[in-house]
Amino acid sequence: MSVISSDPTVHSSAATSALLAGRLTPVHEAALAGASHWSADSVIYQIYPRSFRDSNGDGMGDLAGITLELGQLAALGVDAVWLSPFYKSxxxxxxYDVADYCQVDPLFGTLSDFDLLMDKAASLGLRVIIDLVPNHCSDQHELFQAALAAAPGSPERSxxxxxxxxxxxxxxxxxxWQSHFGGPAWTQIKSDGGTPGQWFxxxxxxxxxxxxxxxxxxxxxxxxxxRFWLDRGVHGFRVDVAHALVKAAGLPDxxxxxxxxxxxGFPGHLAPMFGQPALHDIYRRWREVLAEYGPERILCAEANVDPLERMADWVRPDEMHQAFNFPYLTTGFSAPALRHVVQNSLNxxxxxxxxxxxxxxxxDVVRHATRFGYDGGGPRDGDGIGSADVQPNLPLGRQRAAAASLFMLALPGACYLYQGEELGLPDHTTLPDEARQDPTFARTGGERIGRDGCRIPLPWRGESPAAGFSDAATTSGDGSAEATAPWLPQPLDWxxxxxxAQASDPTSxxxxxxxxxxxxxxxxxxxxxxxxxxxxxSERSLAFLNGDTLVILNTGSDAMDLPHGTVIARSLPSRGDNTQLESSEAIWLKL
Structure with a gap:
């Protein structure tokens, strides 16, 4: 996959505009110059700390490791990084089971390490957004431990x-109610005397x-x-399960x-544990708190609700700045489906x-380089993939992933990238069951594979142990330095x-x-x-104009003819032929 830097034939943009005249369907107007907030067109890179970079060789990614590699992300060209939880847990x-929201877990370092990360990010011009998990905490949190020790009806229990x-x-x-991880959503506690007590x-x-x-x-x-984290300089929060905090009165079945x-028979807007109206007052208040720290701070909702019109409720002018577009994420490699979700989203x-x-x-999802390696959907419909499942066609999946990514990056709006997708990383689809750590695997008796496959530690240097994920820490008997194996095993071809290797390859x-x-x-x-x-x-291709840039995605099985124009970017290496777009390829043309 590469950008085409050869000299394509440059044709008259007026001629191409004439070709398109009368066959353009407007959907979204450009933002007024200078009118948009920085987040409106931002590209934000998600860092999953335990799998990003291990600086001390213990097999677990850490804050110092993130700081080491922030320069790579600045060079990539993103505007901000979002850190998944690094709290004491x-x-x-x-x-995502937080025991103390204002402390760094020793696995990841210290608050001083976090401050150093913030300083490094600032020096590189990168903003930092952190995950906030307000729906639930760990059962080891001092507030829940106090609730267990208190009587029913007490302030602690409330x-x-x-x-x-x-x-x-x-x-x-x-x-x-059922748990999202499988099994009942309720657990009964024991009273002081050992008799069954209330349920939580x-x-x-x-x-x-x-x-x-x-x-x-x-x-x-x-x-x-x-306020604790805003005082430390963070630029905002990605709010985990932002649609779940408030439950319907009476907790109906x-x-x-x-x-x-x-x-x-069960439309999502009626779910009593999600999307309740009182949520919006919470986020209006949070927006006020963030405003005290200046206009740069943002809130992003992980609000997995449908339809899209309900999701847009989270980003009204006095609430959040962004909400994740889950309908777009779950849309397959299909031109009609993509057109539908893009148009509905923008509207x-x-x-x-x-x-x-x-x-x-x-x-939380199978990486798109793996998802797109199946025709007609994967074997588990959004869950992880195991060694007993039909395996994806990875060359096809990575080719489609490159095309889908290039198409996405030309859309007006903000983009979120997940660490490693810029490398075309697939899931680990043959991870041994004994290595799995996602609670969904255990709670469903293996019926659901879980999310470990998309969380494998990143490969940084191909010729190094653990593909450069971990720095050496321990010393073996012969005096050589060694690193502990990564917390999840990497595939053999990582x-x-x-x-x-990709940094020196112009076709990567x-x-x-x-x-x-x-x-x-x-x-x-x-x-x-x-x-x-x-x-x-058509049924097999999708194209739009963004300004005078024409973006075309070919989702069909055959090549298609290209209009005249200057090739700006392309998701497949050049064949020296700028007259056709290959199957599962995307292109940007300057008109």
Missing amino acids: PQRDAG MFIFRDGLGPDGSLPPNN LHLFDSTQPDFNWDNPAVHAEFERVL WSGTAWGGSSE AFDAVGATSTWVLSNH QSYARD HLAMYQHALATRRELGLGTGSLQWAEDFC
Whole structure:
């Protein structure tokens, strides 16, 4: 995959415009010059700390490792980094079970290490956004431990959602809600005498009790947490399961999906544990808190709700700045489906004066280089892939991933990148079961493979142990330095994807991303416009104009003819032929 730097034939832009005249469908107008917030066209890079870079050789990524490699991300051309949780935690759910929101887990370093990271980012012109997990905490958090020690009805218990059980002896859960990780969403505790006691709610793992956001004390606690990190200079927060904090009064039964998505007979907007109206008052207040620290600070919602019009509610002018576009993430490599979701996204977010976001991968889903290696969907429909499953066609998946990424980076709005996607990394689809750590695997008895496959430690240097993920730390008997094996094993071919090898290859995934990001910035595509170029839209292809840049994606099985224009970027190496676009390829043309 590369950017084409040869001299393509340059034709008259007026002639090409005439060719397109009358066959353009406007969807989105360009932002007024100087009118957009920095986040409106931002490219934000997600760092999953435990898998990014290990500086001390213990097999676990850390804050110092992130600091070591921030220069690589600045060179890539992103505007900001988003750090997944690094807080003190028992690590039952990879840090999303927080025991102390204002301390760094020793696995990742110290608060001093965080401050050094912030200083380095500032020197490179990178903003830093951190994950906030306000729906639930770890059962080791001091507030939950106090709740367990207190009596039913006490102020301590009211910080969480405790209820008496059903049935004559209270042995049945308070309702039928299911955990997103599998199994019941309720766990019964024991009283001091060892007899069964109340039940507490956990929409995720049983070690992750949900906070009670009907309690003003919970609001005050999280305002304290916000200010702690804002005082340390962070530029904002990605809010985990932002749609889940408030539950419907009475906690009524729900027989729809555990994650609140729409299913037959159970539309998502009726899910009692997601998307409640009172949520918006919480985020309006948080927006006020962030405003005290200046206009640079942002909130981004992980609000997995449908339809898109509901998602746009989170980014009204007095609430959040961004919301992840999950419908776009889950759209396959299909021209009609992509057209539908892009148009609906821009219409929905434009209606509230917000920017749309675009994302193809994150730490919770199968990487798009693997997803696109299947025709007709993967074997597990969004869950992880195991060694017993049909394996993806990786060359095809990576080719499609490059095309999908180039298409995405030309869209007006903000983009989120997941660490390693700029290398074209696939999932580890043959990870041994004994190595798996995702609680979904254990809670479902292996029925759900879980998310470990997309969280494998990154390859930095192909000729180094662990592909350069870990620096040597321990000393062996012969005096040589060694590093502990990474916390998740890397595939045997991981070295072939290493950043150092790709950095010297002008046809690599990395080269394509670097050029596309620089060109996106230079041409102002993030604040640009979108018009469908109908002459190049079909069941097998999709094309749009952003300003005078024509973007074409070929999702079909055959090559297609190209219009005249100057090739700006291309997702496949040049064949010396700028008259055709190959199958599973994308291109940017200057008109």
